[in-house]
Amino acid sequence: MEKIFHLKQNGTTVRTEIRAGLTTFFAMAYIIFVNPSILSATGMNSAGVMIATCVSAAIGSALCALFSNQPYALAAGMGLNTFFAFTLCNPDGYGYTWQQALGLTLLAGFLFLIITITPLRSIVIQAVPKNLKHAISAGMGLFIALIGLLNAGLITMNTGFPALGDLKSPACLLTIFGLVVTSILVVCHVQGSLILGMLATVLLSLITGQTALPTQIVSAPTAFGTVFMKLRFSGLLKGSGLSAVFALTALLFTMTMIDMFDTVGFLIGASSAAGTMDEQGNVPKMGQVLAADAASTMVGALCGTSTVTSFAESSTGISAGGRTDLTSVTTGVCFLLAVFFAPLTGIVSSAATSPALIIVGMYMLMDVRNIDFSSMDQAIPAFLTILMMPMSYSITAGIGIGFIAHVICKLAARKTKELNPAMLVIGLVFLLYFCL
Numbered sequence: 546m547e548k549i550f551h552l553k554q555n556g557t558t559v560r561t562e563i564r565a566g567l568t569t570f571f572a573m574a575y576i577i578f579v580n581p582s583i584l585s586a587t588g589m590n591s592a593g594v595m596i597a598t599c600v601s602a603a604i605g606s607a608l609c610a611l612f613s614n615q616p617y618a619l620a621a622g623m624g625l626n627t628f629f630a631f632t633l634c635n636p637d638g639y640g641y642t643w644q645q646a647l648g649l650t651l652l653a654g655f656l657f658l659i660i661t662i663t664p665l666r667s668i669v670i671q672a673v674p675k676n677l678k679h680a681i682s683a684g685m686g687l688f689i690a691l692i693g694l695l696n697a698g699l700i701t702m703n704t705g706f707p708a709l710g711d712l713k714s715p716a717c718l719l720t721i722f723g724l725v726v727t728s729i730l731v732v733c734h735v736q737g738s739l740i741l742g743m744l745a746t747v748l749l750s751l752i753t754g755q756t757a758l759p760t761q762i763v764s765a766p767t768a769f770g771t772v773f774m775k776l777r778f779s780g781l782l783k784g785s786g787l788s789a790v791f792a793l794t795a796l797l798f799t800m801t802m803i804d805m806f807d808t809v810g811f812l813i814g815a816s817s818a819a820g821t822m823d824e825q826g827n828v829p830k831m832g833q834v835l836a837a838d839a840a841s842t843m844v845g846a847l848c849g850t851s852t853v854t855s856f857a858e859s860s861t862g863i864s865a866g867g868r869t870d871l872t873s874v875t876t877g878v879c880f881l882l883a884v885f886f887a888p889l890t891g892i893v894s895s896a897a898t899s900p901a902l903i904i905v906g907m908y909m910l911m912d913v914r915n916i917d918f919s920s921m922d923q924a925i926p927a928f929l930t931i932l933m934m935p936m937s938y939s940i941t942a943g944i945g946i947g948f949i950a951h952v953i954c955k956l957a958a959r960k961t962k963e964l965n966p967a968m969l970v971i972g973l974v975f976l977l978y979f980c981l
Contacts, residue, residue: 550562550614550870550871551614551869552869552871555869556868557866557868559871561866561867562616562866562867562868562869562872563871563875564865564866565616565862565863565865565867565868565872565875566862566871566873566874566878567876567879568736568861568862568864568865569616569618569856569865569875569876570875570876570879570880571736571737572736572737572739572740572858572861572862573618573856573859573876574737574740574879574883575739575740575743575898575901576598576602576620576621576856577595577599577880577883578595578889578890578898579901580594580595580620580621580626581594581595581598581890582696582893582894582895582898583626583627583629583630583692583898584626584629584630584643584851586630587630587634587642587646588643589643589771589772589849590768590772591890591891592768592771592887592888592890593768593769593770593771593849594849595768595887595890596766596768596769596884596887597772597845597848597849598620598621599880599881599883600769600848600880600884601621601841601844601845601848601850601853602618602620602853602876603877603878603880603881604841604844604848604877605618605619605620605837605838605841605845605853605877606618606619606620606873606874606877606880607874607877608837608840608841608844609838609841609855609870610870610871610873610874610877611837611870612836612837612840613833613834613837613870614830614869614870615829615834615869615870615873616859616862616867616868616869616870616871616872617812617834617855617859617873618855618856618858618862618872618873618876619838619841619853619854619855619856620853620854620856620880621850621851621852621853621854622804622852622856623902623905623909624685624686624688624689624803624807624909624940625803625804625807625851625854626850626852627688627689627692627940628800628803628851629646629650629851629852631692631938632939632940633646633649637938638938638939639783639796641781642777642780644775644777645777645780645781646851647775647776647777647846647849648776648777648778648781648846649781649796650776650842650845651776651842651843651846651847652778652781652797653797653801653804653852654804654839654841654842654843654845654846654852655839655843656797656798656801657804657805657835657838657839658839658840658843660801660805661832661835661836661838661839662832662836666832666835668967669802669805670805670806670809671965672966672971673802673965673968673971674963674965674968675915676917676923676926677927677930677951678809678810679810679912679913679915679927680912680913680927680928680930680931681803681806681930681943681947682806682810682909683909683910683911683916683931684930684931684932684933684944684947685934686905686906686907686908686909686911686912687906687931687935688906688934688935688940689902689905689906689909690902690903690905690906690907690935691906691935692902693899693900693901693903693906694899694903696895696898697710697716697717697720697895697896697899698710698711698714698716698720699717699720699721699899715753716755716894716895716896717896719746719749719750719753719755719897720746720895720896720899720900722745722746722749723742723746723896723897723899723900724742724899724900724903724904726741726742726745727742727743727900727904728904730742731904736861738904739900742900742901742904743893743901746896746900747894747897750892750896750897755894755896756891756894758892759888759889759891759892760888761888762888762889763885764887765885766884766887769848771849772848772849772850773847773848773849774847774849776846776847776849781793787977788977791974791977791978792978794974794978795941795974795978796941798974799944799945800852802944803940803944804838804839804852804854807854807855808835808838808855809835810912811855811857811859811860812828812831812834812855834855841854842854857908862876921954921958922954922955922957922958922960925954926947926948926951926954927947929943929947929950930947930950931943933946933947944975945975945978945979946975946979948968948971948975949972949975949976949979951968951972952964952969
């Protein structure tokens with residue numbers, strides 16, 4: 546085992562690594578139920594998505610272990626799953642079927658892989674300013690929280706404007722209970738707060754008769770066939786001519802960029818916390834982790850789920866002493882075992898998953914503290930990026946408007962030296978996307 550995982554070299558033991566892998570799993574296990582809850586809004590089979598979520602997480606974590614020997618776990622990412630369900634498959638958005646959205650996810654993963662293994666990686670990463678990277682994360686946080694509020698009925702759009710829902714309804718009361726419990730657990734720094742809050746809400750839902758236990762707890766993963774290899778590529782071009790090409794290009798770039806910067810941001814934070822970052826601020830084996838991330842996205846699309854990415858909850862395992870890929874392998878094995886509990890998705894309602902969405906949204910919004918608002922040419926693009934994601938109900942719109950604003954503000958401030966040529970090209974693509 547030492548020859549495979551290099552435990553002594555990294556100053557760790559088998560026991561420590563397994564404990565760290567279990568810690569990571571329980572910290573991110575909420576995705577097993579949240580992801581089906583979100584993607585089922587597209588018409589996908591909930592049990593099938595749960596299995597796809599577990600299988601892709603197991604394979605993704607294994608790929609990360611194989612490529613990088615790092616203690617990171619991967620699964621269907623929050624933010625990109627809401628993008629999948631409520632932007633790509635929204636009739637008022639792009640209007641794709643979930644099969645076509647899976648095809649787009651595979652293409653975005655392939656594009657990400659090409660960028661990762663070529664010099665384009667450093668060009669793209671360096672092109673987008675730090676402020677916009679943080680703004681994208683913060684804006685997605687507000688978007689995710691909004692989804693949670695709407696799913697729970699705490700906020701409604703029945704009048705055409707956002708308004709408080711019926712807070713006395715069973716669904717709202719359950720959500721409020723879950724949010725209170727989860728908040729208390731988070732404040733008390735309890736590991737696995739999100740999944741524990743979800744389980745408490747499910748238990749109350751069962752006690753009050755809002756949901757019922759399934760006829761069986763364990764089953765063969767036959768539902769996997771409802772989503773496995775169901776992706777489609779026909780009909781991805783909406784319309785004809787250059788406008789359709791620009792629209793598809795901007796969309797794929799948006800999906801790729803969100804995944805890339807989400808992973809890069811996580812790697813910087815996790816590496817800093819683990820003390821593995823070098824004196825120049827470089828993250829060890831970043832290229833290998835990004836390649837595993839891209840390959841996992843493609844695997845996820847084949848399995849039947851939205852973009853698979855590195856999970857910030859891996860930091861909990863690192864805090865527990867995880868230093869090698871044995872941590873990732875342990876987490877992956879746990880996800881693989883969870884495949885056989887698909888019937889449980891029936892008792893996990895939106896009232897149980899919405900508190901997790903709201904709290905995750907808060908975590909992502911916290912990235913706003915890293916934005917420099919002292920300079921207007923940086924503040925305005927960041928603000929518009931954050932604002933337009935929830936207001937337009939579109940992550941693509943928020944990113945595109947923020948990028949265009951960045952180019953305009955830098956030109957207006959005569960700070961052309963701070964304007965990366967690649968950003969000019971990206972901004973132009975988005976401008977054409979909105980205008981054509």
